[in-house]
Amino acid sequence: MQATLSPSRVSGRARAPPSKSYTHRALLAAGYADGAVVRHPLVSADTRATARAVDHFGGETAQQDGDWDVTGFGGRPDVPDDVIDCANSGTTMRLVTAAAALADGTTVLTGDASLRSRPHGPLLDALSGLGGTARSTRGNGQAPLVVDGPIEGGTVSMPGDVSSQFVTALLMAGAVTEDGIEIELTTELKSAPYVDVTLDVLESFGVDAGETDAGYRVPGGQTYDPAGGEYAVPGDFSSASYLLAAGALAAEDGETVVVEGMHPSAQGDAAIVAVLQKMGADVDWDHERGEITVRRSALSGVEVGVANTPDLLPTIAVLGAAADGTTRITDAEHVRYKETDRVSAMAESLTKMGARVEEERDELVVHGGDSTLTGASVDGRGDHRLVMALAVAGLVADGETTIAGSEHVDVSFPDFFDVVAGLGANVDA
Numbered sequence: 001m002q003a004t005l006s007p008s009r010v011s012g013r014a015r016a017p018p019s020k021s022y023t024h025r026a027l028l029a030a031g032y033a034d035g036a037v038v039r040h041p042l043v044s045a046d047t048r049a050t051a052r053a054v055d056h057f058g059g060e061t062a063q064q065d066g067d068w069d070v071t072g073f074g075g076r077p078d079v080p081d082d083v084i085d086c087a088n089s090g091t092t093m094r095l096v097t098a099a100a101a102l103a104d105g106t107t108v109l110t111g112d113a114s115l116r117s118r119p120h121g122p123l124l125d126a127l128s129g130l131g132g133t134a135r136s137t138r139g140n141g142q143a144p145l146v147v148d149g150p151i152e153g154g155t156v157s158m159p160g161d162v163s164s165q166f167v168t169a170l171l172m173a174g175a176v177t178e179d180g181i182e183i184e185l186t187t188e189l190k191s192a193p194y195v196d197v198t199l200d201v202l203e204s205f206g207v208d209a210g211e212t213d214a215g216y217r218v219p220g221g222q223t224y225d226p227a228g229g230e231y232a233v234p235g236d237f238s239s240a241s242y243l244l245a246a247g248a249l250a251a252e253d254g255e256t257v258v259v260e261g262m263h264p265s266a267q268g269d270a271a272i273v274a275v276l277q278k279m280g281a282d283v284d285w286d287h288e289r290g291e292i293t294v295r296r297s298a299l300s301g302v303e304v305g306v307a308n309t310p311d312l313l314p315t316i317a318v319l320g321a322a323a324d325g326t327t328r329i330t331d332a333e334h335v336r337y338k339e340t341d342r343v344s345a346m347a348e349s350l351t352k353m354g355a356r357v358e359e360e361r362d363e364l365v366v367h368g369g370d371s372t373l374t375g376a377s378v379d380g381r382g383d384h385r386l387v388m389a390l391a392v393a394g395l396v397a398d399g400e401t402t403i404a405g406s407e408h409v410d411v412s413f414p415d416f417f418d419v420v421a422g423l424g425a426n427v428d429a
Helices: 020-032 045-056 090-100 121-129 165-174 192-204 237-250 268-279 310-322 333-337 342-352 384-396 406-411 416-422
Strands: 002-006 012-015 035-039 060-064 067-071 106-110 133-136 145-148 154-158 181-185 215-218 230-232 257-260 282-286 291-295 303-305 326-330 356-359 364-367 377-379 401-404 426-428
Touching (some): 020 035, 020 045, 020 067, 020 090, 020 165, 020 192, 020 230, 020 237, 045 060, 045 090, 045 406, 090 106, 090 121, 121 133, 121 154, 121 165, 154 165, 165 181, 237 257, 237 291, 237 384, 237 416, 268 310, 310 326, 310 333, 310 364, 310 384, 333 342, 342 356, 384 406, 384 416
Parallel strands (some): 012 257, 035 230, 303 326, 377 401
Antiparallel strands (some): 035 067, 106 145, 133 145, 181 215, 257 291, 326 364, 356 364
């Protein structure tokens, strides 16, 4: 499928979807528990993959009145009857791989072509070091994966600069092992706020875990038990970033875009508000009401590091292409290991749309002052974040912008095109 956008002015109120990161963790935490109701979850392709994994492990998930009612497997997953297909969800693959190491037998996990190209080696090595066996069928650290358990816990060393999801996976599984798990990081942790999200969810489910001088530790023998048997998912700042960028670039004169449901949380991508302010955007965040208001503003290029906010790179790149001056996005090498190589993909697409872009291994440099965005046919590369960021670019590009693979917004923001159309965007999806 494809979406076509043309120059637009937008205004009004919109609500970003619930957090994908929190929903994944809450669903699996409810699986580790005897059960729980996950309220206001994001129901998307990725989170449905995590729900299916809970079912494979002997739990049961059912959607009721917008919530997810989960009957858990009580901390001890069954050996699945079939291969677990994680589809395109890297979060599902990483978190579920560690859960599989608790089962007394063999679990096989796979995914689509994109997911089968993503690295899992450090997590496989860690699980093997904890008494299980975990391997890639192709011997390259990529899915399909074969995991044998059960593990009892212990201490492992692993790099922190490949994926913070490895840390999350071990912390969530380690709570129900006999000995707990201590993680010693051998390199600086990238995307650290995502581990903060994990710790936040664990605390809400009654699980003690935290940082150490060398990394992280979770004691064993714990029970997942959320207060009142339920957990409410907050709004998603990664998804909100596209709506906020649309307002900063394309709001009607004298009008605003207001994004609702944005209460403070541990999400690192809340940094999009500070990025917009640094670029000169007129943006205001009412923490108590959970509303962020933005007006169209003249933006200036900035330097932004995305070590802890990799999902913001596509949004910042588009803002930079429409800003005056140069925007330099640094600490970006790990962003190459997402659904696609987002550094290269954004460089290619923005160049096709008329931006002057330089790509380095660890940086993306966008010369907005030397760029005039023009409509073009671009490829979303099966990546929901590329599709949405390029859609925002299409609002301010001269002429029509057509984005192939528009259906992939279902991963995190299923009604994205309906929402932007509701704000006044000229979109045919």
